[in-house]
Amino acid sequence: MNHLDKLEAQSVYILREAYREFKNICMLWSIGKDSTVLLWLTRKAFFGHVPIPLVHVDTHYKIPEMIKYRDELAYKWKLTMIFGENSQALKEKRTFPDGNTDRISCCQALKTEALRNTLSGKWPRYIMDLKTGKYVADPNKEKYTGVIVGVRADEEGSRSKERYFSPRDKENDWDVGDQPPEFWNQFKTDFAPGTHLRIHPLLDWTELNIWEYIERENIPITSLYFDQGNGKRYRSLGCYPCTTPVDSTAKNVSEIIEELKSGKFVNVAERSGRAQDKDDGGGLETLRRGGYM
Amino acid sequence: MENREQMNIVIVGHVDHGKSTVIGRLLADTGSLPDGKLESVKEYCRKNSRPFEYAFLLDALKDEQAQGITIDTARCFFKTQKRNYIIIDAPGHIEFLKNMVTGASRAEAALLVIDAKEGIQENSKRHGHIVSMLGIRQVVVLVNKMDLVDFDEKVFQSIQSEFSEFLNKININPVNFIPISAFNGDNIADKSANILWHDGPTVLEQLDRLANRKEDEELPFRMPVQDIYKFTGEGDDRRIVAGTVLSGKISSGDEVVFLPSYKRSIIKTVEGFNIASRDTAYSDEAIGLTLQTQIYIKPGELLVKADETQPQLSSRFRANIFWVGKAPLIMGKNYKLKIGTMRIGVKLVEILSIIDAAELNIDTFKDQVERHDVAECIFETVKPIAFDSISEIEQTGRFVIVDSYEISGGGIILEGVADSSNTLLEHIMDREFLWERGLISSCLRENLYGHKAKFIVLTSGSEGNDKVIQDIGRELEKKLFQMKYKVYYLGVSGLSYGLASQPVSDYQGRDEHIRQIGELARIFTDSGQIFITTVFNLDDYEAEKLKLFNHPNDILIVNIGDTPFHTFQPDAGIEKDGAVNAVCALLKKQEVILDYYL
Numbered sequence: 092m093n094h095l096d097k098l099e100a101q102s103v104y105i106l107r108e109a110y111r112e113f114k115n116i117c118m119l120w121s122i123g124k125d126s127t128v129l130l131w132l133t134r135k136a137f138f139g140h141v142p143i144p145l146v147h148v149d150t151h152y153k154i155p156e157m158i159k160y161r162d163e164l165a166y167k168w169k170l171t172m173i174f175g176e177n178s179q180a181l182k183e184k185r186t187f188p189d190g191n192t193d194r195i196s197c198c199q200a201l202k203t204e205a206l207r208n209t210l211s212g213k214w215p216r217y218i219m220d221l222k223t224g225k226y227v228a229d230p231n232k233e234k235y236t237g238v239i240v241g242v243r244a245d246e247e248g249s250r251s252k253e254r255y256f257s258p259r260d261k262e263n264d265w266d267v268g269d270q271p272p273e274f275w276n277q278f279k280t281d282f283a284p285g286t287h288l289r290i291h292p293l294l295d296w297t298e299l300n301i302w303e304y305i306e307r308e309n310i311p312i313t314s315l316y317f318d319q320g321n322g323k324r325y326r327s328l329g330c331y332p333c334t335t336p337v338d339s340t341a342k343n344v345s346e347i348i349e350e351l352k353s354g355k356f357v358n359v360a361e362r363s364g365r366a367q368d369k370d371d372g373g374g375l376e377t378l379r380r381g382g383y384m
Numbered sequence: 385m386e387n388r389e390q391m392n393i394v395i396v397g398h399v400d401h402g403k404s405t406v407i408g409r410l411l412a413d414t415g416s417l418p419d420g421k422l423e424s425v426k427e428y429c430r431k432n433s434r435p436f437e438y439a440f441l442l443d444a445l446k447d448e449q450a451q452g453i454t455i456d457t458a459r460c461f462f463k464t465q466k467r468n469y470i471i472i473d474a475p476g477h478i479e480f481l482k483n484m485v486t487g488a489s490r491a492e493a494a495l496l497v498i499d500a501k502e503g504i505q506e507n508s509k510r511h512g513h514i515v516s517m518l519g520i521r522q523v524v525v526l527v528n529k530m531d532l533v534d535f536d537e538k539v540f541q542s543i544q545s546e547f548s549e550f551l552n553k554i555n556i557n558p559v560n561f562i563p564i565s566a567f568n569g570d571n572i573a574d575k576s577a578n579i580l581w582h583d584g585p586t587v588l589e590q591l592d593r594l595a596n597r598k599e600d601e602e603l604p605f606r607m608p609v610q611d612i613y614k615f616t617g618e619g620d621d622r623r624i625v626a627g628t629v630l631s632g633k634i635s636s637g638d639e640v641v642f643l644p645s646y647k648r649s650i651i652k653t654v655e656g657f658n659i660a661s662r663d664t665a666y667s668d669e670a671i672g673l674t675l676q677t678q679i680y681i682k683p684g685e686l687l688v689k690a691d692e693t694q695p696q697l698s699s700r701f702r703a704n705i706f707w708v709g710k711a712p713l714i715m716g717k718n719y720k721l722k723i724g725t726m727r728i729g730v731k732l733v734e735i736l737s738i739i740d741a742a743e744l745n746i747d748t749f750k751d752q753v754e755r756h757d758v759a760e761c762i763f764e765t766v767k768p769i770a771f772d773s774i775s776e777i778e779q780t781g782r783f784v785i786v787d788s789y790e791i792s793g794g795g796i797i798l799e800g801v802a803d804s805s806n807t808l809l810e811h812i813m814d815r816e817f818l819w820e821r822g823l824i825s826s827c828l829r830e831n832l833y834g835h836k837a838k839f840i841v842l843t844s845g846s847e848g849n850d851k852v853i854q855d856i857g858r859e860l861e862k863k864l865f866q867m868k869y870k871v872y873y874l875g876v877s878g879l880s881y882g883l884a885s886q887p888v889s890d891y892q893g894r895d896e897h898i899r900q901i902g903e904l905a906r907i908f909t910d911s912g913q914i915f916i917t918t919v920f921n922l923d924d925y926e927a928e929k930l931k932l933f934n935h936p937n938d939i940l941i942v943n944i945g946d947t948p949f950h951t952f953q954p955d956a957g958i959e960k961d962g963a964v965n966a967v968c969a970l971l972k973k974q975e976v977i978l979d980y981y982l
Contacts, residue, residue, distance in 0.1 A: 108610065
């Protein structure tokens with residue numbers, strides 16, 4: 092087995108473990124390359140099927156191509172596709188692009204709060220009707236107690252301390268200092284009622300592994316990652332007011348891989364185009380403790 | 385596509401022996417730091433009038449200056465010409481031993497750092513012990529801070545000889561000892577001019593010489609069944625047995641056995657998604673299999689090949705356990721065991737010895753296993769499980785114990801122990817000894833009721849028969865009742881909330897129900913009644929258990945349709961048509977009920 096085979100097998104094992112052990116789980120799909128690989132691995136684990144609902148938090152500041160791509164794939168692969176939003180904050184214009192808050196507070200409102208309330212079922216969810224491809228109000232108000240997330244340990248400091256199965260308490264708090272042990276391939280799959288759980292099947296993958304796997308499996312990803320002809324491409328996807336493309340002429344997956352391996356990005360952090368990281372002095376840890384993914 | 389080889393390395397050792405400095409050096413000397421990181425940390429040190437240290441670099445990457453010690457395993461990435469490395473930094477502080485275990489569990493090799501000046505410390509040994517238990521065979525010992533002992537060869541040699549002796553005792557044959565000064569970079573990436581007396585590789589050279597674990601294709605095939613999938617809703621008729629192959633290989637056409645149920649079948653296909661179709665799958669692959677015959681199997685069973693060496697099957701085993709739970713491991717308490725994909729109730733029945741991991745002294749006088757102890761114990765599961773001893777197949781000889789939601793210990797099985805005595809038998813003997821009887825004998829009851837007492841268990845191994853046997857059970861009760869017999873039917877599912885003092889968790893649900901129905905049967909039959917229950921897919925162990933629980937009263941186990949048993953012989957096998965009459969005929973034959981009564 093080569094390295095990608097090993098990573099794939101481990102992620103599939105974790106996904107199957109999560110599916111077996113927990114009711115009410117969902118998977119976060121940010122439309123980016125990592126969670127799209129996660130979605131692909133789910134199809135691997137379940138032999139072409141995706142028996143887990145996908146949840147997307149729409150800030151309504153996402154690059155429009157992202158939403159188009161999301162809906163096309165959801166329709167084609169017959170996904171249980173759900174999205175949620177912070178309609179209150181958007182209505183009241185409590186956002187950074189409206190000039191009313193800083194970037195971090197904007198992230199807290201449009202992403203963290205929206206996510207928390209979408210998962211708990213407190214705020215409305217919208218589900219794709221696979222007959223029409225349109226979204227309708229989701230009648231299911233049940234709480235998702237487990238969330239599968241595509242974070243990778245190499246992204247930044249706080250993510251390198253995550254476990255494959257990581258509990259958060261009722262307040263979504265993450266006790267970094269007191270995490271469960273993982274012996275061999277036995278993970279923490281027993282949780283007291285009320286615990287909220289994060290599952291991280293991609294923890295051991297690097298950015299390069301992700302691209303190599305996308306190439307090998309020929310996974311469809313959004314074209315925003317490629318040079319659109321102006322010498323710029325996105326390396327990491329987010330909201331357009333806070334995400335800037337990088338200078339690059341990589342036009343396809345193999346050129347991105349080449350760029351990562353030997354080119355100019357070899358030692359530049361992947362999230363360097365994401366402005367909120369820089370505003371948060373402690374890295375993403377503050378955001379993550381509050382439930383940011 | 386290059387798809388470079390990768391190796392996971394854990395770095396362990398006593399607190400302050402220089403793990404972070406070693407990592408900082410490895411990152412810097414292999415050019416693996418983000419642009420500007422080294423300069424910015426140096427600049428920070430200059431501004432704050434602190435001497436620059438490579439350990440700060442790691443702190444800056446990990447954001448843990450506040451405490452000054454590594455509290456959780458963190459992963460750092462670096463690469464050499466040969467391959468990519470993930471170095472897992474495990475905390476040296478004893479409080480965080482469970483984090484160290486987590487890190488070390490994923491490693492192919494361990495770097496164990498010892499301070500040349502301080503010498504071998506408690507955690508140097510304890511970590512060595514844990515590394516050995518976790519099954520990491522490649523250990524490289526770095527004797528650090530050689531600059532503080534003037535690069536003295538004698539200091540290095542004395543540590544080497546003392547520590548080698550210790551490691552050998554715990555079955556570790558160290559790959560190498562390397563004298564280094566991580567602070568100054570001696571022998572990390574470049575050969576040290578200060579340590580010319582040492583003829584050996586640098587740390588980086590040594591890392592590149594280590595070998596990744598080979599897939600175990602030569603060993604017998606083992607695959608714990610993780611789940612059984614059938615996505616019929618989406619027009620997919622495949623019934624797929626999913627799991628990760630732990631050792632060996634499997635091909636379509638192979639005859640297989642599921643343990644502990646002993647169900648047999650033949651592999652039809654090896655399934656996958658977005659890969660070329662194939663007939664064989666190998667060790668470490670996460671696969672799916674379809675079978676030629678439709679048999680009822682449950683997640684948790686171990687799939688093996690019929691013509692290969694079989695695993696052991698026992699409810700008692702001897703094991704070494706490393707305990708990290710907040711509460712101690714105590715005798716007689718119900719814990720949850722996880723081995724492969726099996727989850728099952730387990731009890732500690734005997735402590736053979738507790739090993740002080742640091743000193744390797746053996747303490748036989750403790751009656752419980754405390755946090756951070758390594759102990760040799762005997763455990764008993766509620767039903768036999770399939771496993772291999774750690775010396776035969778590592779992957780199927782490892783388990784963890786869960787105590788109130790937390791993984792509290794990890795263990796390796798040394799061998800199965802014969803089941804001559806077990807806690808259930810002891811329980812039954814105690815129960816019968818303490819049973820407070822009234823003045824009415826069973827003869828008196830029989831005379832009054834006009835029939836004998838009996839515990840009737842209806843089961844079936846035919847798919848879809850779970851409802852069928854329930855209906856037959858109820859009809860049987862009705863018929864006997866109309867014949868004016870003292871009879872009572874109770875289904876297993878009715879017990880969930882009635883008898884348990886607390887909610888029964890999933891993994892112990894069925895075993896607990898078997899226990900409850902068995903204990904109830906003992907009371908009902910003692911009171912002279914005919915007690916009927918139905919248990920779908922009763923297995924050999926459960927049947928034996930029900931007999932034991934109902935002891936000393938009479939039991940009648942009747943199978944309807946396909947047998948669910950491996951070797952157990954039920955009292956009768958009948959078909960579902962006419963089942964009620966067939967059971968009545970049996971009762972008459974056994975003179976439980978009479979054709980007429982006086």
